[in-house]
Amino acid sequence: DAGVIQSPRHEVTEMGQEVTLRCKPISGHNSLFWYRQTMMRGLELLIYFNNNVPIDDSGMPEDRFSAKMPNASFSTLKIQPSEPRDSAVYFCASSNTNYGYTFGSGTRLTVV
Amino acid sequence: KNEVEQSPQNLTAQEGEFITINCSYSVGISALHWLQQHPGGGIVSLFMLSSGKKKHGRLIATINIQEKHSSLHITASHPRDSAVYICAVKSGGGADGLTFGKGTHLIIQP
Numbered sequence: 001d002a003g004v005i006q007s008p009r010h011e012v013t014e015m016g017q018e019v020t021l022r023c024k025p026i027s028g029h030n031s032l033f034w035y036r037q038t039m040m041r042g043l044e045l046l047i048y049f050n051n052n053v054p055i056d057d058s059g060m061p062e063d064r065f066s067a068k069m070p071n072a073s074f075s076t077l078k079i080q081p082s083e084p085r086d087s088a089v090y091f092c093a094s095s096n097t098n099y100g101y102t103f104g105s106g107t108r109l110t111v112v
Numbered sequence: 113k114n115e116v117e118q119s120p121q122n123l124t125a126q127e128g129e130f131i132t133i134n135c136s137y138s139v140g141i142s143a144l145h146w147l148q149q150h151p152g153g154g155i156v157s158l159f160m161l162s163s164g165k166k167k168h169g170r171l172i173a174t175i176n177i178q179e180k181h182s183s184l185h186i187t188a189s190h191p192r193d194s195a196v197y198i199c200a201v202k203s204g205g206g207a208d209g210l211t212f213g214k215g216t217h218l219i220i221q222p
Contacts, residue, residue, distance in 0.1 A: 103155040
């Protein structure tokens with residue numbers, strides 16, 4: 001298995017633009033997580049899905065953030081409109097209930 | 113919400129030294145994870161444990177559920193062990209997300 005695949009690896013965008021981050025989890029993993037990492041706050045859970053259903057989105061910072069998982073092999077995290085304070089590394093991870101997590105390589109987002 | 117504290121925040125040691133990184137948490141958990149992150153790199157899961165001790169190569173992880181404490185040990189440390197080590201806990205059963213410590217920045221000097 002190629003692991004959790006995230007795209008793009010790097011994204012630079014102007015403030016106000018829409019940003020879409022993509023994630024392909026490991027086949028057979030039934031849970032998918034979106035995390036954000038910043039220098040100030042470290043790693044934080046944004047939202048997670050279980051069997052494609054959003055379970056907890058309390059970590060999503062604002063209504064500008066939205067996430068979808070239309071099927072078991074694909075998820076998106078969208079920011080619209082983006083702001084400079086959204087600049088961070090966004091990680092996607094997947095897991096089975098009783099196994100460890102596998103993280104993607106992350107998307108480094110810079111909003112200027 | 114679980115609070116996860118790691119110590120030390122920064123650690124510099126000489127090659128070959130025995131390294132210990134500590135993690136404590138405030139609320140009962142179903143599992144604890146140790147993660148490794150190299151500068152500019154992705155996150156790798158080293159261990160997931162809910163009791164006792166696990167060993168993989170030169171890495172050893174222990175957990176004491178009663179004391180709400182875990183340690184990560186590195187024997188015969190090497191410069192390639194230089195990374196940020198992150199403790200993370202899963203509070204409930206099922207598929208709850210992780211709560212993370214701030215990480216320990218480890219530098220092993222040759």
